[in-house]
Amino acid sequence: MAEGSRATRRETLYALAMSVFGCGLAVGNIGCTAALSEVFAEPNESSRKLVAYLSRSGNTRVIAGQLKRTFSADIFEIRTATPWPEDYEEMVAWASRMRESATPPRLAESVSEIKEYDVVFLGSPIWGTALPAPVRTFLATHDLSGKTLVPFFTYGCCGAGSAPETIAKLAPRAKILEPFSLKCDQERDTLNSVKDWLRSAEAQL
Numbered sequence: 647m648a649e650g651s652r653a654t655r656r657e658t659l660y661a662l663a664m665s666v667f668g669c670g671l672a673v674g675n676i677g678c679t680a681a682l683s684e685v686f687a688e689p690n691e692s693s694r695k696l697v698a699y700l701s702r703s704g705n706t707r708v709i710a711g712q713l714k715r716t717f718s719a720d721i722f723e724i725r726t727a728t729p730w731p732e733d734y735e736e737m738v739a740w741a742s743r744m745r746e747s748a749t750p751p752r753l754a755e756s757v758s759e760i761k762e763y764d765v766v767f768l769g770s771p772i773w774g775t776a777l778p779a780p781v782r783t784f785l786a787t788h789d790l791s792g793k794t795l796v797p798f799f800t801y802g803c804c805g806a807g808s809a810p811e812t813i814a815k816l817a818p819r820a821k822i823l824e825p826f827s828l829k830c831d832q833e834r835d836t837l838n839s840v841k842d843w844l845r846s847a848e849a850q851l
């Protein structure tokens with residue numbers, strides 16, 4: 647991935663602000679969506695909003711924080727009951743096992759009063775071109791019937807993959823708005839760059 651094509655955290659915030667507050671100057675793959683404007687246009691301004699998100703390396707968390715501030719929303723971090731491995735390679739292997747597993751991981755906590763919310767922003771990175779298993783657990787264990795569901799994704803290279811379809815399948819009675827997807831830094835690229843740097847330093851010895 648070319649350095650210049652990556653969205654930095656600052657760009658992420660800028661891009662989100664543009665998608666929320668206006669059109670035309672948007673960066674990356676973000677444009678104006680009639681979909682999000684529906685949330686602004688809600689007649690009932692007292693509708694309660696929740697931002698539920700999963701994030702390992704922080705990209706999705708930045709967007710979740712901006713949504714929380716913009717909409718005065720409550721925020722909920724999707725965490726697994728047993729934390730995933732710290733080490734990147736072990737974590738990738740764990741995510742892959744979870745993707746194949748018939749029993750998705752349990753969550754550390756649930757949203758106690760999910761029925762109180764009218765709008766749920768659901769944020770997730772893309773893992774293995776799919777929706778991460780813990781986010782599937784979230785959808786399987788929270789009834790989003792009748793709610794407006796606004797998905798947002800961050801990914802490293804290849805877009806949202808099968809995640810939108812999975813959300814549609816697991817939240818069949820929610821009103822799902824057009825997802826927001828943003829290309830962000832990927833830990834794999836950072837690790838590879840450091841590897842190259844170390845290799846070249848070693849070659850000079």
Ligand SMILES: Cc1cc2nc3c(=O)[nH]c(=O)nc-3n(C[C@H](O)[C@H](O)[C@H](O)COP(=O)(O)O)c2cc1C
Nearest residue numbers: 701702703704705706771772774775800802803804
């Ligand atoms: C286990 C794992 C699998 C990933 N698989 C993909 C993938 O299939 N496609 C992709 O574009 N990015 C992939 N990525 C990159 C992340 O989606 C991307 O870096 C995302 O912005 C991370 O969000 P976060 O910082 O909120 O955790 C993967 C990252 C991890 C850790």
